[in-house]
Amino acid sequence: DAGVIQSPRHEVTEMGQEVTLRCKPISGHNSLFWYRQTMMRGLELLIYFNNNVPIDDSGMPEDRFSAKMPNASFSTLKIQPSEPRDSAVYFCASSLGQDSNQPQHFGDGTRLSIL
Amino acid sequence: QKEVEQNSGPLSVPEGAIASLNCTYSDRVSQSFFWYRQYSGKSPELIMSIYSNGDKEDGRFTAQLNKASQYVSLLIRDSQPSDSATYLCALLTDSWGKFQFGAGTQVVVTP
Numbered sequence: 001d002a003g004v005i006q007s008p009r010h011e012v013t014e015m016g017q018e019v020t021l022r023c024k025p026i027s028g029h030n031s032l033f034w035y036r037q038t039m040m041r042g043l044e045l046l047i048y049f050n051n052n053v054p055i056d057d058s059g060m061p062e063d064r065f066s067a068k069m070p071n072a073s074f075s076t077l078k079i080q081p082s083e084p085r086d087s088a089v090y091f092c093a094s095s096l097g098q099d100s101n102q103p104q105h106f107g108d109g110t111r112l113s114i115l
Numbered sequence: 116q117k118e119v120e121q122n123s124g125p126l127s128v129p130e131g132a133i134a135s136l137n138c139t140y141s142d143r144v145s146q147s148f149f150w151y152r153q154y155s156g157k158s159p160e161l162i163m164s165i166y167s168n169g170d171k172e173d174g175r176f177t178a179q180l181n182k183a184s185q186y187v188s189l190l191i192r193d194s195q196p197s198d199s200a201t202y203l204c205a206l207l208t209d210s211w212g213k214f215q216f217g218a219g220t221q222v223v224v225t226p
Contacts, residue, residue, distance in 0.1 A: 031212040042218045043159075043203070050211040091158055097212030101147035101166060104205075104214055106158040 002026070004107035006092050012113045018080040021110045023092030024073055031097025033104060034067055034077050038088045049075065050097050082114045118142055121204055121217035128198075128224050134191040136220045138204030141185065147207035148180060148187045153219065154200045162202075163189065194224045 005024040013019055025032045033048040047057040049069045057067070064083070069075040079086055089111050093104040120139045128134040136150075147166050151159035165171045165178040165187065177190040187206075191198055204217040 033213070043216050045213070048211065048213060055211050056213070095212040097210075100212065101164075101207055102212070103149050103161045103164055104212065106160070109158050 004092055004094050004105055006090075006107035006110050008110060009108060010111045010113075012115065013082060014115050015083055016081045017114075018078065019082045019086075019112065019114075021077040021090050021092075021112070023075045023077070023107060025075070025092070025094030026105055027073070029094035029096055029105075030072070031095045031104075032069060032075050033093040033095075034075070035091040035093065036088045037091060037109075043091075046077070084114045087112055087114050118208075118215045119204055119206060119217040121202075121220045123218055124221040124223075126220055126222045128191075128194045128222060130194060130196060130224055130226050132194055134194045134198065134222050134224070136189045136191075136202050136204075136222070137186060138188065138217055139186045140204075140206055140215075142206065142208060142215070143182075143185065145206040145208060148178070149205040149207075149214070150176075150178060150187075150189045151203040151205060151216075152200045153203060159203055191222070194222075196224045196226055198222060199224045 007022045034046040037043045046059045052069045067077045089109045091109045093106045095104045096102040150163040153159045163178040165180045171178045175192045179188045201219040203219045205214040
């Protein structure tokens, strides 16, 4: 079975550019989570969706960050404009959610470097 | 106040010995607990889940849960160099599947 698929795996771009990260959750999973991981701050939850609806975006650091989930099989995390402090590994995870006690499954992550 | 506490380590363990990792949490409502392993440069991968008080064994791994004392632990028996990684404790915190993760404990198994 295919796991959570993220793209791109690596992104290097200059400060001020728009960055779009993509995620395809595991088929049948109805909760999707976006995380950011850095050495200093560890694993931080940015936003999560259930049945394509954002449940909690309180972890989104600034208005420069936005996320969408237009359908059950696709989500994007966008940063516009990007800044060097946004450099991190961004993970997407999915789970069955909704009253299940099942684990989250992580994608391989996108390593983002803003120059 | 952090909801999930783990000793950051590094926890140095001789090859063949038992590694013992602990995690304490503050949310008394949580009923589901998970241990993830994360190798350097890789994504977290699930190694154990535990939902009831007591011990749960899976191969060389044993998870222990004590809800009254609000801690969950992970034992790794016969530690191997391939067990060197960061281990993250997580608890389920809402009905949509949100997790609260600890900061992780780095384990280093020395030959």
